[in-house]
Amino acid sequence: MPHPLAPQLPETHDANALVDGIWPACTERIDGTVHVGGAALTDIATEHGTPFLLVDETVVRDRARRIRTAFEAAFGAVDVYYAGKALLTADVARWMRDEGLRLDVCTGGELAVALRAGIDPAAIGFHGNNKSLDEIEVGVRAGVGTFVIDSPAEAERIAAAAERAGRVQRVRLRISVGVHASTHEFLATSHEDQKFGIPVADAPAIVNRIRELPSLDLVGLHTHIGSQIFDADGFAESARRMLALHASLGGTEAMPELNLGGGFGIAYTAADSPEPIETIAAGLADAVRAAADEFGIEVPRIAIEPGRWIVGPAGITVYTVGTVKPVVLDAGTRTYVSVDGGMGDNARPALYGAQYAARIVSRASDADAALVRVAGRHCESGDIVVDAEWLPADVRPGDLLAVAATGAYCHSLASNYNLAPRPPVLAVATGAGGAPSVRTLVRRETIEDLLARDAGLDAGLDASAPQRTDDNGAASA
Template identity: 60%
Template sequence: MAINPLAPDWLSLPADANALAAGLWPATATRTASGELSIGGVTASELANTFGTPLYVIDEADARARANTLRTAFETEFARIGTTAKVYYAGKAFLTTEIARWMVADGLNIDICSGGELAVALAAGVDPAIMGFHGNNKSLAEIDEATRIGIGTIVIDSPAEVERVAAAAARHGIVQNVRLRVNSGVHAHTHEFLATAHEDQKFGITLENAPTLVAAIRSHDSLRFLGLHCHIGSQIFGADGFAESASRLLALHAELLLTGPVPELNLGGGFGIAYTSADSPTPITELAARIADIVAAECASREIPLPAIAVEPGRAIIGPAGVTLYEVGTTKPVDVGGHPRLYVSVDGGMSDNARPALYGADYSVRIASRVTEAEPVLVRVAGKHCESGDIVVDADYLPGDVTPGDLVAVAATGAYCWSLSNNYNYLGRPPVVAVTDGAARLLVRGETISDLLARDTGITPASASASETKESVR
């Protein structure tokens, strides 16, 4: 069978449209003897029958294994060169109380960037001392609460925050640890990076202005300067971007050492994962070793002590552990210049995965409820929202007999899908379940229509009661 000319260049025609491509799916994802997708020992039909669709499914064992692998890799490689490494889980990728507990139990710290994320971490029982607080516009209330509870680190993002954090820390009688976010001028995405001399973005300050801000931080008895922080991008393959950024940061780090201690350096996150069979992310063990070598060489060339290192991965831990299940509602063949494409519409869309619409992100899909010997056809998986751009999977191959009622699964949806979920067209956000050892448990319940109407002050008791009879409408 020939490749459909409508397919993007990176998409290969699969020999078997039922196969689960290596590296895309959670570690426990398999096909049962009857052909169903099983994750954590629980089949797709069991999950759909119990919790409904759309449904976010997280492979707990996979997520925790990735957290352990990443932490061990960075601790081992930086111990090899003579320093330490601390790993923060970037909660913005996907944060629930249970996921926060997994990360802490597996030796990670927690990175948050809003009062809401802080509240979730605290509700999970996370010690504030192992949290880092990001954000370019932390409110006075958020800063006050963070300093009051003894948060481990606040990342200063602007000149105004120096005075705000210092005042809050003094008010609560503490010395607050802070990092300063700087822009190294390195912008990385996938395997490419761009190094510039100028910055024009909302986060951080320039390298040139950093010494002035560090002096301001050090002038306050209520602040303790830990070091610099930088984040160069997301979904990064390879270490070249990190190498260039580390070189620039350590030059500034060395300059700051002349006027006071700089015990740490936070290199951020952005480690990439595979979303399609065309993606080849750098293994975490290789990435950790390469970054450690870079830091060692840069410090040696400048004859400065090795700082303690911190990194902040999120996607690399939780992304591949997540799968979203949908039910097919309609299929619609279209002809584009004499070439066929099959639109497969599902019961979710940009309300549960906004990344394709926001970023043009690509995903992979497979039928989850069965296998079939039908020839593969090029499909576009569309959502049910009233938007032409409501596309879940722009291009993949599915068996040509995909039909309404089939369950389909989209891989690698653990990061930034639930976090970005919304109520467009008044769809409730789906539930989240964790699967492990043949059992599934609810982490976050799905929203009902009553949940959505509860915030509308124009609802009368009679109309609210009527809505309860339509809970399952999506």
């Protein structure tokens, strides 16, 4: 029977098993120790310390190529934009470029990384519901290929920046189509009451205004219904509504492109069963062709924006166990296993109850399985890394514990809560002679990095002793 404290977990369990589809494709136990991409996690921990986020470069590249190939097979020519918000470093941007993908950014910081990494600005799409005037100016002058307009005011701002730069800026208009994606409320981005996009009813007037602005070239529409979606049904309904609007605004002759967004889901635990991306691509292509026939237009050039699907399954986070604390409850015993990271490096469980799988990776164990909750080190009761998991009952301080499928939205959402330095991002790949090679993509933050930003310390305050204040709050000796 399911454990009363974790009815969502499977009744049968192997506390050492690495479930296919959750862990990176090249993950295996060798003499009890888990290896990723041929590299022993114990060796990486010895060299780099914990916690660390490790991504398998081969898996990232393979998945980027696979999703591009799937949509090309379904549609013919497509534009695949990697959603940089999932995980963006200079190396990740270059991997995407090498695999034939474009890049989607939504802040000046993401744009700066892309440009410094050598990404062709013409291959960049710029998103965001509140782009600053400076971000628009920098993007236009850099030659960003396409801006996604999210509001009427933004159309005017981008047009003005393009006019000052003496260029005609390609744009798409983001539409909120009213499709309620089957996902967490915080991940659904196309229902009526939320900050993104233009309601369908308002689109014609805004399109007319964009077409009046000579420095803008409206090449198509854009939508995105949410994230972590497991099948094609929501995408298909969204596509039909978008094509109906597309047809009413002049069809493919007037707007040759249609961006259907991303949001393709992955498996985080054994309970997740997303459809293969090839199945989703084929189903979406059938829906697009049927809708185009229904509305009497040519199929536009399709663009998509995957992020999580590419990098999520390629990453794991490795921690060191610090304390183990059994808590006896009326419904049974739950063991709290605390690690040296937490919501500072993975905010998703605290934000919207995201579920993960974990394993001890420094050894195998013959001990019975015990129900555990993996907790972080931050001063919040909600600082839970894995809500419920089966681990060997002899889990102990010093064990290395890895959490799977952390490649997306962990590093990019990381914080310095409790003034904890953020962990590094490492990559494993096949090196010379076929041996695994581990390198740093983003270095580990240090305490000195954090102190360097504190203007009070920079002004010469003595950080070694507390400061006293007088009754007016002024510092005194």
